Amino acid sequence: MDSTAVARKLGAFVALSDADRCILTGLVKRRRSFEAGRDLVLQGQSDHVAYIVVSGWACSYKLLPDGQRQIVDFQIPGDFLGLRSLMLHLSDHSVEPITDLLVSEIRYPDLLDAFRQAPRLATGILWAASRDEAMVVEHLVGIGRREASVRMAHFLLETGARLSLVSNGTRDGYACPLTQYHLADALGLSSVHVNRVLRLLREEGLVTFRDGFVTFDDYDRLVEYAEFERAYLDQDGPLLT
Amino acid sequence: MDSTAVARKLGAFVALSDADRCILTGLVKRRRSFEAGRDLVLQGQSDHVAYIVVSGWACSYKLLPDGQRQIVDFQIPGDFLGLRSLMLHLSDHSVEPITDLLVSEIRYPDLLDAFRQAPRLATGILWAASRDEAMVVEHLVGIGRREASVRMAHFLLETGARLSLVSNGTRDGYACPLTQYHLADALGLSSVHVNRVLRLLREEGLVTFRDGFVTFDDYDRLVEYAEFERAYLDQDGPLLT
DNA sequence: CCTCAATCCTGACCGAGATCAGTCACGGGT
DNA sequence: ACCCGTGACTGATCTCGGTCAGGATTGAGG
Known part of the structure; x- marks a missing residue:
């Protein structure tokens, strides 16, 4: 699974031009990996970076004051990870890799540049965020x-x-x-x-x-x-x- | 409460230029009102319009197969309403006005145009969507x-x-x-x-x-x-x- | 003034699911 | 061969919160 997973996912919604695709590819060039079990985003931390999962599984969760944790969502290849933290400039959840994890890193200034240069990328990402939210809602509504x-x-x-x-x-x-x-x-x-x-x-x-x-x-x-x-x-x- | 509620809300995140503000004002010019109790968006309906609440309260909810309903969120003045439906081109929830409701209408093509002309508006709206999602998650996590x-x-x-x-x-x-x-x-x-x-x-x-x-x-x-x-x-x- | 329909309020009962307190299978380290 | 940690698995007990079955209060309309 390479970076085209994202392009494929967004491309299912907006018709990306070659230029758009190029900017997207540039956006996700930087690769990083994390080992299973070691958290990569911590609740309450201000972070200016988000990721897209290339391979492996992760989960984002919230710690409740009584020590319980609620896993909000699992991330599989092609999913955003920490996009909300990036926009809010504050992580309201932690992220734990479940398996060893390969991701591409997205930096905040790069994202803003990409939005300026490729508005329909912004539309696509807003769509992806909407879809994620719909899933989270659907998921959490089930609980209880x-x-x-x-x-x-x-x-x-x-x-x-x-x-x-x-x-x-x-x-x-x-x-x-x-x-x-x-x-x-x-x-x-x-x-x-x-x-x-x-x-x-x-x-x-x-x-x-x-x-x-x-x-x-x-x-x-x-x-x-x-x-x-x-x-x-x-x-x-x-x-x- | 007039349309500046939105501008104020978004302006708290991105520094909008006069041009941005102008485009935003144009976007929210069209007003509509709904009477209490009559649903204005229905689950499963494809809709190409979203609203921003000017005055009054509404709630968005999902109907479960067993007839129960889960209210996902309440909308008060300044809140988006149906933005997710607009992006997904399918409403995954219904909306009921709790009081008589005054809203400004946002049409999909207008939104896309606005994104093209004012990229930082897109950033602001993505932020607003992120904030809403954070709230929904916080809210729903509490349940159960x-x-x-x-x-x-x-x-x-x-x-x-x-x-x-x-x-x-x-x-x-x-x-x-x-x-x-x-x-x-x-x-x-x-x-x-x-x-x-x-x-x-x-x-x-x-x-x-x-x-x-x-x-x-x-x-x-x-x-x-x-x-x-x-x-x-x-x-x-x-x-x- | 008398319905009626909402909405709020209460007590008795009961069930889904949490907690507790274990056993069992396994794999790695020494 | 032994220990020990992890995850899977089980039954007994307890409790939060739902259901049922009402009653009280209000306001609107005839």
């Missing part, structure tokens, strides 16, 4: 409303759909480096309950999560069970010419 | 994690802080047209429990919500009780010259 097993099913489907957009998953399943603790923190459950719920879904013949792989045992029934609507993830094609 | 009374206290404080930014509230309190049902749908509680929690906060001498007015009985103790951090709402001043 849907019951635990439906939440889990929905999450596994959503992640699968996102991965398939960047060719890392199919209807059969996908490789998933998350631990049950990650799932617990993301879904607002205890790890104990995560375990129970996964067992339930497995015994129902819907989906199996084992040894780092998610296997959809019965995709259609799972979609129905999870009330999964994927409209907010997809984009039919460039909407802006 | 903080306990009900803390959630309520936090919400009342946050709303007060937002209103004070547009001169509609003080440390003493504010006028609030919400019913307990609105609070229930926003905080993910039953209306019964909302009532219990409001009584508890009142009896603790922290805050009183009665007859359409929120009165902070002991602001400092309430802030402590709610673990309220207002950093994500404020902006020290223009960060971009």
Whole structure:
């Protein structure tokens, strides 16, 4: 997965000119890598840099005063990381690489320059931010409303759909480096309950999560069970010419 | 409250030139009004228009398959309304005016033109979108994690802080047209429990919500009780010259 | 003055899911 | 071969907050 993942993602929304594409490529040239487990953005820190994931998984999370953490979102290849912190000049969350992580770095002044030179890049990035927000809302709305097993099913489907957009998953399943603790923190459950719920879904013949792989045992029934609507993830094609 | 509310809000982030300001004013010239209770955006509808609230309150919400609704955010004067729908070309939520509502209308092509002519307007709007997202995340993270009374206290404080930014509230309190049902749908509680929690906060001498007015009985103790951090709402001043 | 419809308010009951307190399988280090 | 740390897994118990089933208060309209 190289920098074209971003271009492909944004290109699905705005029709980028060669010049736009060139500026975008220049923007994401600088590469960095982080090792699993060592946080790369810290809540409360003022940071003037954002990233785009090239390979690996990360999660952004908030620490609550009582010591619990809420994972707000997982980032997979092609996703922005810390864009909100960049705009707000203050990180309201921390980011932890789940696997070893390769990213390209985006500096704030470069981003502003890019906006000046390529306005439709700005539109594209605003679109990407909107899509991320829609996902976060969809994700967080589930918490406390849907019951635990439906939440889990929905999450596994959503992640699968996102991965398939960047060719890392199919209807059969996908490789998933998350631990049950990650799932617990993301879904607002205890790890104990995560375990129970996964067992339930497995015994129902819907989906199996084992040894780092998610296997959809019965995709259609799972979609129905999870009330999964994927409209907010997809984009039919460039909407802006 | 006239269109300068937006200019003031964006101006707190990017230093707008007179030309930028002029384009912004042109963008928000068209006025419309809606009566309380009649929805103005519907979930699933493709819409090419967004609004900025001039006066009144609205709420954006999602309907869940089981008939419950989750209020995602309330919009008060100066807030965007449906910006995400505009970018995604699909509304993932509905909007209901809580009081009679006066808004200025923003059309998609006009927005794109404005981006071309005034790139720093794009930066400002991306910032506003980021701020909104941060608020939504902060808001929704509380659901299912903080306990009900803390959630309520936090919400009342946050709303007060937002209103004070547009001169509609003080440390003493504010006028609030919400019913307990609105609070229930926003905080993910039953209306019964909302009532219990409001009584508890009142009896603790922290805050009183009665007859359409929120009165902070002991602001400092309430802030402590709610673990309220207002950093994500404020902006020290223009960060971009 | 008497409905009616909202909205607010209350107590009794109950269930989903957290907490607690463990066991089991494994892999790495010494 | 042993220890120890990590993650998966299980059942018993407790509690927050939802549901149900009402009652009180208000204002609008006939």
